[in-house]
Amino acid sequence: MRIGIDIDDTIADTNEMLEAYAGIYDKLYKEGHGIVDKNCYKFNGMYDWSEEDRLDFFKTYMVEVLENVEVKDYVVDVIKKLRQEGNEIIFITTRDGDYIEDCYKLTKTWLDEKNVEYDMIIAGDKRKSDYADSLKFDLFIDDSIKNCTKVSEKGIDVLLFDTKYNRYNKDFKRVKNWQEIYEYIHDMKK
Ligand SMILES: [Mg+2]
Structure with missing residues:
Protein backbone atom coordinates (compact mmCIF):
# COMPACT_ATOMS: atom_id res chain seq x y z
CA MET A 1 0.00 0.00 0.00
CA VAL A 69 9.64 18.77 18.14
CA GLU A 70 9.26 15.25 19.53
CA VAL A 71 8.06 12.29 17.50
CA LYS A 72 4.87 10.72 18.82
CA ASP A 73 5.05 7.33 20.54
CA TYR A 74 5.48 4.20 18.38
CA VAL A 75 5.96 6.20 15.14
CA VAL A 76 9.56 5.13 14.48
CA ASP A 77 8.87 1.40 14.99
CA VAL A 78 5.49 1.31 13.25
CA ILE A 79 6.75 3.15 10.15
CA LYS A 80 9.79 0.89 9.99
CA LYS A 81 7.62 -2.21 10.25
CA LEU A 82 5.17 -0.95 7.64
CA ARG A 83 8.04 -0.39 5.20
CA GLN A 84 9.50 -3.82 5.93
CA GLU A 85 6.08 -5.25 5.08
CA GLY A 86 6.24 -3.62 1.65
CA ASN A 87 4.24 -0.44 2.21
CA GLU A 88 5.42 2.86 0.79
CA ILE A 89 5.52 5.82 3.16
CA ILE A 90 5.11 9.34 1.77
CA PHE A 91 5.25 12.24 4.20
CA ILE A 92 3.27 15.21 3.01
CA THR A 93 3.39 18.48 4.93
CA THR A 94 2.31 22.03 4.21
CA ARG A 95 4.27 23.99 6.84
CA ASP A 96 3.76 27.24 4.98
CA GLY A 97 4.85 30.67 6.09
CA ASP A 98 7.50 33.22 5.24
CA TYR A 99 9.45 32.20 8.32
CA ILE A 100 10.45 28.82 6.86
CA GLU A 101 13.23 29.19 4.31
CA ASP A 102 13.56 25.62 3.07
CA CYS A 103 10.66 23.48 4.16
CA TYR A 104 11.92 20.32 2.44
CA LYS A 105 15.37 20.53 4.02
CA LEU A 106 14.02 21.29 7.47
CA THR A 107 11.59 18.36 7.25
CA LYS A 108 14.13 15.88 5.85
CA THR A 109 16.74 16.82 8.48
CA TRP A 110 14.19 16.33 11.26
CA LEU A 111 12.97 12.94 9.96
CA ASP A 112 16.56 11.71 9.57
CA GLU A 113 17.57 12.92 13.03
CA LYS A 114 14.58 11.21 14.60
CA ASN A 115 15.21 7.98 12.65
CA VAL A 116 11.82 8.06 10.96
CA GLU A 117 12.01 6.13 7.69
CA TYR A 118 10.24 7.22 4.48
CA ASP A 119 10.15 6.69 0.74
CA MET A 120 9.30 10.25 -0.26
CA ILE A 121 8.80 13.70 1.26
CA ILE A 122 6.50 16.35 -0.18
CA ALA A 123 6.98 19.57 1.76
CA GLY A 124 5.76 23.12 1.57
CA ASP A 125 2.84 22.48 -0.75
CA LYS A 126 -0.82 23.05 0.07
CA ARG A 127 -2.22 20.74 -2.61
CA LYS A 128 -2.34 17.55 -0.56
CA SER A 129 -5.44 16.15 -2.25
CA ASP A 130 -3.92 16.65 -5.73
CA TYR A 131 -0.84 14.68 -4.69
CA ALA A 132 -2.97 12.03 -3.00
CA ASP A 133 -4.88 11.61 -6.26
CA SER A 134 -1.99 11.70 -8.73
CA LEU A 135 0.29 9.51 -6.60
CA LYS A 136 -2.63 7.12 -5.96
CA PHE A 137 -2.49 6.95 -2.19
CA ASP A 138 -4.27 3.90 -0.75
CA LEU A 139 -4.52 5.57 2.64
CA PHE A 140 -4.06 9.11 3.98
CA ILE A 141 -3.52 10.06 7.62
CA ASP A 142 -3.84 13.66 8.90
CA ASP A 143 -5.15 15.58 11.91
CA SER A 144 -6.70 18.24 9.68
CA ILE A 145 -10.41 17.85 8.96
CA LYS A 146 -10.02 20.03 5.88
CA ASN A 147 -7.28 17.82 4.43
CA CYS A 148 -9.13 14.60 5.29
CA THR A 149 -12.28 15.94 3.64
CA LYS A 150 -10.52 16.96 0.43
CA VAL A 151 -8.56 13.71 0.13
CA SER A 152 -11.59 11.51 0.87
CA GLU A 153 -13.45 13.34 -1.91
CA LYS A 154 -10.93 11.75 -4.27
CA GLY A 155 -12.14 8.33 -3.13
CA ILE A 156 -9.15 7.64 -0.88
CA ASP A 157 -9.44 6.05 2.57
CA VAL A 158 -8.51 8.49 5.34
CA LEU A 159 -7.76 8.29 9.05
CA LEU A 160 -8.20 11.39 11.21
CA PHE A 161 -5.49 11.57 13.85
CA ASP A 162 -7.10 12.59 17.13
CA THR A 163 -6.31 16.05 18.53
CA LYS A 164 -8.17 18.13 21.07
CA TYR A 165 -9.34 20.58 18.37
CA ASN A 166 -10.81 18.03 15.91
CA ARG A 167 -12.89 16.01 18.39
CA TYR A 168 -16.23 17.47 17.29
CA ASN A 169 -15.83 15.76 13.92
CA LYS A 170 -17.57 12.42 13.39
CA ASP A 171 -17.07 12.07 9.62
CA PHE A 172 -13.88 10.03 9.66
CA LYS A 173 -12.41 6.99 11.34
CA ARG A 174 -10.50 8.46 14.28
CA VAL A 175 -7.19 7.06 15.46
CA LYS A 176 -5.50 7.95 18.74
CA ASN A 177 -2.04 6.46 18.39
CA TRP A 178 0.29 4.66 16.01
CA GLN A 179 -0.32 1.18 17.38
CA GLU A 180 -3.96 1.63 16.47
CA ILE A 181 -2.94 2.76 12.96
CA TYR A 182 -0.78 -0.34 12.53
CA GLU A 183 -3.68 -2.59 13.47
CA TYR A 184 -6.06 -0.72 11.17
CA ILE A 185 -3.71 -1.15 8.20
CA HIS A 186 -3.42 -4.86 8.89
CA ASP A 187 -7.18 -5.23 9.06
CA MET A 188 -7.51 -3.32 5.75
CA LYS A 189 -5.44 -5.96 4.00
CA LYS A 190 -7.60 -8.87 5.16
MG1 LIG B 1 -1.12 18.33 10.87
Missing part, protein backbone atom coordinates in the same frame (compact mmCIF):
# COMPACT_ATOMS: atom_id res chain seq x y z
CA ARG A 2 1.04 3.58 -0.59
CA ILE A 3 0.38 5.60 2.55
CA GLY A 4 0.40 9.41 2.68
CA ILE A 5 1.07 10.82 6.12
CA ASP A 6 0.93 14.35 7.51
CA ILE A 7 3.65 15.39 9.97
CA ASP A 8 2.55 18.06 12.45
CA ASP A 9 0.22 16.62 15.08
CA THR A 10 0.10 13.33 13.20
CA ILE A 11 3.61 12.00 13.81
CA ALA A 12 4.95 15.01 15.78
CA ASP A 13 3.68 16.70 18.93
CA THR A 14 3.89 20.11 17.26
CA ASN A 15 0.94 21.87 18.83
CA GLU A 16 1.99 20.80 22.30
CA MET A 17 5.42 22.33 21.78
CA LEU A 18 4.02 25.47 20.17
CA GLU A 19 1.77 25.93 23.21
CA ALA A 20 4.79 25.70 25.50
CA TYR A 21 6.66 28.26 23.40
CA ALA A 22 3.63 30.54 23.30
CA GLY A 23 3.82 30.73 27.09
CA ILE A 24 7.47 31.75 26.82
CA TYR A 25 6.74 34.34 24.12
CA ASP A 26 3.92 35.76 26.22
CA LYS A 27 6.27 36.27 29.15
CA LEU A 28 9.26 37.57 27.21
CA TYR A 29 7.66 39.75 24.55
CA LYS A 30 4.19 40.57 25.81
CA GLU A 31 2.92 41.59 29.20
CA GLY A 32 2.66 38.02 30.39
CA HIS A 33 -1.04 37.98 31.20
CA GLY A 34 -1.00 34.26 30.52
CA ILE A 35 -3.77 32.22 28.93
CA VAL A 36 -7.07 34.09 28.73
CA ASP A 37 -9.06 31.46 26.80
CA LYS A 38 -7.62 27.94 26.92
CA ASN A 39 -10.15 26.59 24.45
CA CYS A 40 -9.30 29.06 21.70
CA TYR A 41 -7.47 27.35 18.83
CA LYS A 42 -5.66 30.48 17.67
CA PHE A 43 -2.90 31.85 19.87
CA ASN A 44 -4.24 35.39 19.54
CA GLY A 45 -7.36 34.48 21.44
CA MET A 46 -5.80 31.95 23.74
CA TYR A 47 -3.47 34.77 24.78
CA ASP A 48 -4.08 38.46 24.98
CA TRP A 49 -2.32 38.99 21.63
CA SER A 50 -3.10 40.75 18.36
CA GLU A 51 -2.94 38.99 14.97
CA GLU A 52 0.40 40.77 14.50
CA ASP A 53 1.68 39.21 17.74
CA ARG A 54 0.61 35.78 16.55
CA LEU A 55 2.58 36.17 13.31
CA ASP A 56 5.58 37.56 15.20
CA PHE A 57 5.43 34.55 17.54
CA PHE A 58 5.56 32.14 14.59
CA LYS A 59 8.38 34.14 13.02
CA THR A 60 10.32 34.03 16.28
CA TYR A 61 9.84 30.38 17.25
CA MET A 62 8.36 28.26 14.45
CA VAL A 63 11.66 27.01 12.98
CA GLU A 64 13.02 26.20 16.44
CA VAL A 65 9.87 24.23 17.24
CA LEU A 66 9.88 22.30 13.95
CA GLU A 67 13.57 21.46 14.34
CA ASN A 68 13.16 20.14 17.87
Whole structure:
Protein backbone atom coordinates (compact mmCIF):
# COMPACT_ATOMS: atom_id res chain seq x y z
CA MET A 1 0.00 0.00 0.00
CA ARG A 2 1.04 3.58 -0.59
CA ILE A 3 0.38 5.60 2.55
CA GLY A 4 0.40 9.41 2.68
CA ILE A 5 1.07 10.82 6.12
CA ASP A 6 0.93 14.35 7.51
CA ILE A 7 3.65 15.39 9.97
CA ASP A 8 2.55 18.06 12.45
CA ASP A 9 0.22 16.62 15.08
CA THR A 10 0.10 13.33 13.20
CA ILE A 11 3.61 12.00 13.81
CA ALA A 12 4.95 15.01 15.78
CA ASP A 13 3.68 16.70 18.93
CA THR A 14 3.89 20.11 17.26
CA ASN A 15 0.94 21.87 18.83
CA GLU A 16 1.99 20.80 22.30
CA MET A 17 5.42 22.33 21.78
CA LEU A 18 4.02 25.47 20.17
CA GLU A 19 1.77 25.93 23.21
CA ALA A 20 4.79 25.70 25.50
CA TYR A 21 6.66 28.26 23.40
CA ALA A 22 3.63 30.54 23.30
CA GLY A 23 3.82 30.73 27.09
CA ILE A 24 7.47 31.75 26.82
CA TYR A 25 6.74 34.34 24.12
CA ASP A 26 3.92 35.76 26.22
CA LYS A 27 6.27 36.27 29.15
CA LEU A 28 9.26 37.57 27.21
CA TYR A 29 7.66 39.75 24.55
CA LYS A 30 4.19 40.57 25.81
CA GLU A 31 2.92 41.59 29.20
CA GLY A 32 2.66 38.02 30.39
CA HIS A 33 -1.04 37.98 31.20
CA GLY A 34 -1.00 34.26 30.52
CA ILE A 35 -3.77 32.22 28.93
CA VAL A 36 -7.07 34.09 28.73
CA ASP A 37 -9.06 31.46 26.80
CA LYS A 38 -7.62 27.94 26.92
CA ASN A 39 -10.15 26.59 24.45
CA CYS A 40 -9.30 29.06 21.70
CA TYR A 41 -7.47 27.35 18.83
CA LYS A 42 -5.66 30.48 17.67
CA PHE A 43 -2.90 31.85 19.87
CA ASN A 44 -4.24 35.39 19.54
CA GLY A 45 -7.36 34.48 21.44
CA MET A 46 -5.80 31.95 23.74
CA TYR A 47 -3.47 34.77 24.78
CA ASP A 48 -4.08 38.46 24.98
CA TRP A 49 -2.32 38.99 21.63
CA SER A 50 -3.10 40.75 18.36
CA GLU A 51 -2.94 38.99 14.97
CA GLU A 52 0.40 40.77 14.50
CA ASP A 53 1.68 39.21 17.74
CA ARG A 54 0.61 35.78 16.55
CA LEU A 55 2.58 36.17 13.31
CA ASP A 56 5.58 37.56 15.20
CA PHE A 57 5.43 34.55 17.54
CA PHE A 58 5.56 32.14 14.59
CA LYS A 59 8.38 34.14 13.02
CA THR A 60 10.32 34.03 16.28
CA TYR A 61 9.84 30.38 17.25
CA MET A 62 8.36 28.26 14.45
CA VAL A 63 11.66 27.01 12.98
CA GLU A 64 13.02 26.20 16.44
CA VAL A 65 9.87 24.23 17.24
CA LEU A 66 9.88 22.30 13.95
CA GLU A 67 13.57 21.46 14.34
CA ASN A 68 13.16 20.14 17.87
CA VAL A 69 9.64 18.77 18.14
CA GLU A 70 9.26 15.25 19.53
CA VAL A 71 8.06 12.29 17.50
CA LYS A 72 4.87 10.72 18.82
CA ASP A 73 5.05 7.33 20.54
CA TYR A 74 5.48 4.20 18.38
CA VAL A 75 5.96 6.20 15.14
CA VAL A 76 9.56 5.13 14.48
CA ASP A 77 8.87 1.40 14.99
CA VAL A 78 5.49 1.31 13.25
CA ILE A 79 6.75 3.15 10.15
CA LYS A 80 9.79 0.89 9.99
CA LYS A 81 7.62 -2.21 10.25
CA LEU A 82 5.17 -0.95 7.64
CA ARG A 83 8.04 -0.39 5.20
CA GLN A 84 9.50 -3.82 5.93
CA GLU A 85 6.08 -5.25 5.08
CA GLY A 86 6.24 -3.62 1.65
CA ASN A 87 4.24 -0.44 2.21
CA GLU A 88 5.42 2.86 0.79
CA ILE A 89 5.52 5.82 3.16
CA ILE A 90 5.11 9.34 1.77
CA PHE A 91 5.25 12.24 4.20
CA ILE A 92 3.27 15.21 3.01
CA THR A 93 3.39 18.48 4.93
CA THR A 94 2.31 22.03 4.21
CA ARG A 95 4.27 23.99 6.84
CA ASP A 96 3.76 27.24 4.98
CA GLY A 97 4.85 30.67 6.09
CA ASP A 98 7.50 33.22 5.24
CA TYR A 99 9.45 32.20 8.32
CA ILE A 100 10.45 28.82 6.86
CA GLU A 101 13.23 29.19 4.31
CA ASP A 102 13.56 25.62 3.07
CA CYS A 103 10.66 23.48 4.16
CA TYR A 104 11.92 20.32 2.44
CA LYS A 105 15.37 20.53 4.02
CA LEU A 106 14.02 21.29 7.47
CA THR A 107 11.59 18.36 7.25
CA LYS A 108 14.13 15.88 5.85
CA THR A 109 16.74 16.82 8.48
CA TRP A 110 14.19 16.33 11.26
CA LEU A 111 12.97 12.94 9.96
CA ASP A 112 16.56 11.71 9.57
CA GLU A 113 17.57 12.92 13.03
CA LYS A 114 14.58 11.21 14.60
CA ASN A 115 15.21 7.98 12.65
CA VAL A 116 11.82 8.06 10.96
CA GLU A 117 12.01 6.13 7.69
CA TYR A 118 10.24 7.22 4.48
CA ASP A 119 10.15 6.69 0.74
CA MET A 120 9.30 10.25 -0.26
CA ILE A 121 8.80 13.70 1.26
CA ILE A 122 6.50 16.35 -0.18
CA ALA A 123 6.98 19.57 1.76
CA GLY A 124 5.76 23.12 1.57
CA ASP A 125 2.84 22.48 -0.75
CA LYS A 126 -0.82 23.05 0.07
CA ARG A 127 -2.22 20.74 -2.61
CA LYS A 128 -2.34 17.55 -0.56
CA SER A 129 -5.44 16.15 -2.25
CA ASP A 130 -3.92 16.65 -5.73
CA TYR A 131 -0.84 14.68 -4.69
CA ALA A 132 -2.97 12.03 -3.00
CA ASP A 133 -4.88 11.61 -6.26
CA SER A 134 -1.99 11.70 -8.73
CA LEU A 135 0.29 9.51 -6.60
CA LYS A 136 -2.63 7.12 -5.96
CA PHE A 137 -2.49 6.95 -2.19
CA ASP A 138 -4.27 3.90 -0.75
CA LEU A 139 -4.52 5.57 2.64
CA PHE A 140 -4.06 9.11 3.98
CA ILE A 141 -3.52 10.06 7.62
CA ASP A 142 -3.84 13.66 8.90
CA ASP A 143 -5.15 15.58 11.91
CA SER A 144 -6.70 18.24 9.68
CA ILE A 145 -10.41 17.85 8.96
CA LYS A 146 -10.02 20.03 5.88
CA ASN A 147 -7.28 17.82 4.43
CA CYS A 148 -9.13 14.60 5.29
CA THR A 149 -12.28 15.94 3.64
CA LYS A 150 -10.52 16.96 0.43
CA VAL A 151 -8.56 13.71 0.13
CA SER A 152 -11.59 11.51 0.87
CA GLU A 153 -13.45 13.34 -1.91
CA LYS A 154 -10.93 11.75 -4.27
CA GLY A 155 -12.14 8.33 -3.13
CA ILE A 156 -9.15 7.64 -0.88
CA ASP A 157 -9.44 6.05 2.57
CA VAL A 158 -8.51 8.49 5.34
CA LEU A 159 -7.76 8.29 9.05
CA LEU A 160 -8.20 11.39 11.21
CA PHE A 161 -5.49 11.57 13.85
CA ASP A 162 -7.10 12.59 17.13
CA THR A 163 -6.31 16.05 18.53
CA LYS A 164 -8.17 18.13 21.07
CA TYR A 165 -9.34 20.58 18.37
CA ASN A 166 -10.81 18.03 15.91
CA ARG A 167 -12.89 16.01 18.39
CA TYR A 168 -16.23 17.47 17.29
CA ASN A 169 -15.83 15.76 13.92
CA LYS A 170 -17.57 12.42 13.39
CA ASP A 171 -17.07 12.07 9.62
CA PHE A 172 -13.88 10.03 9.66
CA LYS A 173 -12.41 6.99 11.34
CA ARG A 174 -10.50 8.46 14.28
CA VAL A 175 -7.19 7.06 15.46
CA LYS A 176 -5.50 7.95 18.74
CA ASN A 177 -2.04 6.46 18.39
CA TRP A 178 0.29 4.66 16.01
CA GLN A 179 -0.32 1.18 17.38
CA GLU A 180 -3.96 1.63 16.47
CA ILE A 181 -2.94 2.76 12.96
CA TYR A 182 -0.78 -0.34 12.53
CA GLU A 183 -3.68 -2.59 13.47
CA TYR A 184 -6.06 -0.72 11.17
CA ILE A 185 -3.71 -1.15 8.20
CA HIS A 186 -3.42 -4.86 8.89
CA ASP A 187 -7.18 -5.23 9.06
CA MET A 188 -7.51 -3.32 5.75
CA LYS A 189 -5.44 -5.96 4.00
CA LYS A 190 -7.60 -8.87 5.16
MG1 LIG B 1 -1.12 18.33 10.87
